[in-house]
Amino acid sequence: MKAIALILTLSGAALAAATTPGPLKLTASTSVVTKTTKDGKTTETLTDASKVGVLPGMTLELAQTFENVSTRDLNGLKLNMPVDKAVAFQTATCTVAGVTTLYSADGKTFGPAPLMKTVTVTENGKQVQKQVEVRPSEYRAVRWEIPTLKAGVTGRCAIRATVR
Numbered sequence: 001m002k003a004i005a006l007i008l009t010l011s012g013a014a015l016a017a018a019t020t021p022g023p024l025k026l027t028a029s030t031s032v033v034t035k036t037t038k039d040g041k042t043t044e045t046l047t048d049a050s051k052v053g054v055l056p057g058m059t060l061e062l063a064q065t066f067e068n069v070s071t072r073d074l075n076g077l078k079l080n081m082p083v084d085k086a087v088a089f090q091t092a093t094c095t096v097a098g099v100t101t102l103y104s105a106d107g108k109t110f111g112p113a114p115l116m117k118t119v120t121v122t123e124n125g126k127q128v129q130k131q132v133e134v135r136p137s138e139y140r141a142v143r144w145e146i147p148t149l150k151a152g153v154t155g156r157c158a159i160r161a162t163v164r
Contacts, residue, residue: 027064056163064158067155078144078146079157083161088162089136092157094156094158095155096153101142101145103143116131116134
């Protein structure tokens with residue numbers, strides 16, 4: 001059984017809010033995604049990963065729910081979620097309007113999908129460099145940039161990944 005930990009880093013106003021009692025309430029969760037089909041209808045169930053065994057091939061949803069518990073808007077939030085090497089990234093979602101989702105293959109530099117990387121290949125006996133698309137399964141982090149989180153608003157950002 002592999003243990004997968006959810007690690008979320010924050011920057012900007014969110015970092016200050018997360019490290020001291022303040023305007024941003026954060027809750028992390030890791031769930032196993034199970035799909036069942038009955039009478040042609042597929043239903044999806046999320047089960048707390050700590051209550052079931054996590055095995056290779058399973059799909060996990062790693063989520064961060066956040067709430068602006070203050071009476072003022074929070075601006076310039078950046079939520080970073082590392083993607084552990086024990087899983088292959090699939091998708092990212094966020095419920096907040098106006099969010100920008102960025103991806104990283106190295107956990108340091110972020111950009112919109114699709115990410116590109118430079119590889120060296122041999123063509124006609126010569127070494128040449130080419131730009132190729134990074135497969136999403138190679139992503140090592142996701143960043144959600146939230147320009148404004150209104151007072152009293154709750155949001156949820158999550159990734160889905162397959163256990164290797």
